Amino acid sequence: NAGVTQTPKFRVLKTGQSMTLLCAQDMNHEYMYWYRQDPGMGLRLIHYSVGEGTTAKGEVPDGYNVSRLKKQNFLLGLESAAPSQTSVYFCASSNLMGLPETQYFGPGTRLLVL
């Protein structure tokens, strides 16, 4: 049982390049989330999903797109990377049961945009 995994662990992009971050969970969770973490700040929610085929905007969605084609996977896309998107990205998942729900986090993806 790997929990929540993220691919890649680290990536360097040039301004204007695109990339996709992959999040996978093996806990059969319904809900999945993408956050970004910047120095001196807590995590901020980018997008989230309440189930396969559904997505919704979080606090800071601009410049990102997401897809949830399979229940276990949640993809975060950057169509045209900007230096302001340099950050550490965390994926999380949670289940319907056990309110308030515990979110389980992946190890993070460190992204540097030059």
Place this chain on the structure above:
Amino acid sequence: AQSVTQLDSHVSVSEGTPVLLRCNYSSSYSPSLFWYVQHPNKGLQLLLKYTSAATLVKGINGFEAEFKKSETSFHLTKPSAHMSDAAEYFCVVSEVQGAQKLVFGQGTRLTINP
């Protein structure tokens, strides 16, 4: 709107002495409250959560937190610090059931001196 303020960006204690990490929250409704810990270059791990069943919440690794509605506080404590407690700690609030959109505090970096 809900918000969280962690009153100290950095706390330094000696090994074996008590730990106090302070958190105040703002919420229009009965909140769900969490403390997460992040060790260097790791993902976030849940320490404890407030479910409204009891105001004193016990978590992992000897940590506990007390919910005080009158003071809108949810401070994290531990009687005796251990070197392995050195990490970043986040106080988190959430009001929404179902897909919980967590709101994070800025974080408190805990340093343990030998």
